[in-house]
Amino acid sequence: MTRTGRHIGIILAVLGSAALMGCSSTNWPPKYHATRTLVIPAQHDPVSVHADSPFGDLDLAAHPTATPHNKDMDAEFPAAGAGEVALLAVVRSDRAERLEGAEIAPRWDDDTLVLEIEWPDGKRRKNEGADWIVRVPTVGGVTGAYDFGDLTIRDPHGQIDLNADFGEVYILEPRGPVSINADFGDIRIEHAHAPITINSDFGD
Numbered sequence: 001m002t003r004t005g006r007h008i009g010i011i012l013a014v015l016g017s018a019a020l021m022g023c024s025s026t027n028w029p030p031k032y033h034a035t036r037t038l039v040i041p042a043q044h045d046p047v048s049v050h051a052d053s054p055f056g057d058l059d060l061a062a063h064p065t066a067t068p069h070n071k072d073m074d075a076e077f078p079a080a081g082a083g084e085v086a087l088l089a090v091v092r093s094d095r096a097e098r099l100e101g102a103e104i105a106p107r108w109d110d111d112t113l114v115l116e117i118e119w120p121d122g123k124r125r126k127n128e129g130a131d132w133i134v135r136v137p138t139v140g141g142v143t144g145a146y147d148f149g150d151l152t153i154r155d156p157h158g159q160i161d162l163n164a165d166f167g168e169v170y171i172l173e174p175r176g177p178v179s180i181n182a183d184f185g186d187i188r189i190e191h192a193h194a195p196i197t198i199n200s201d202f203g204d
Helices: 003-024 096-100
Strands: 032-041 047-053 058-062 084-093 107-109 112-114 129-136 139-146 151-154 160-164 169-172 178-182 187-190 196-200
Touching (some): 047 058, 047 129, 058 139, 084 096, 112 139, 151 160, 160 169, 169 178, 187 196
Parallel strands (some): 047 112, 058 129, 139 160, 160 178, 169 187
Antiparallel strands (some): 084 129, 107 112
16 A cells, blocks of 8 residues: 555544544533542552543642642642542532532442542433542552553553544653553653554554
């Protein structure tokens, strides 16, 4: 195949994905948002994190890394001690009444903190999600599937294993191995201390 043919193929793939996105999901971000905060004891240190997040961002770092700017955040980031985990979620939905009962509902799976939102009827509806900011004593490993959100992970000590479709991935100084499967998002990794494996279709 010629270079022109490859470029045409890439353009068609991108347009096709955009069309599928328009058919399979409504507009993002949704009309309504609300900020939820929570501080919990760190049952383990380092703290590993898992999230299957269809849309939202994740910014994960150890205390006392500064909180990133989020124009939709309407609450202060909570103060947390050395042995605690601080969480902030900007929860999003097309229905204001759905946000009233939506709460941060993390759970521990051994040494891994699973990030979840508890929705009023017990399940997430189409086009609902959350942007997460998480601060822990020490970052362990990170796993999960992320469709459109951006991932920022600073100084992780454990293994990174991520699926990311359209969001950008930035990992600073990973001390464990990194494995990333990405479609269109850009990937940037700085100061790695262990092997890195990246499967990327169209991202930089």
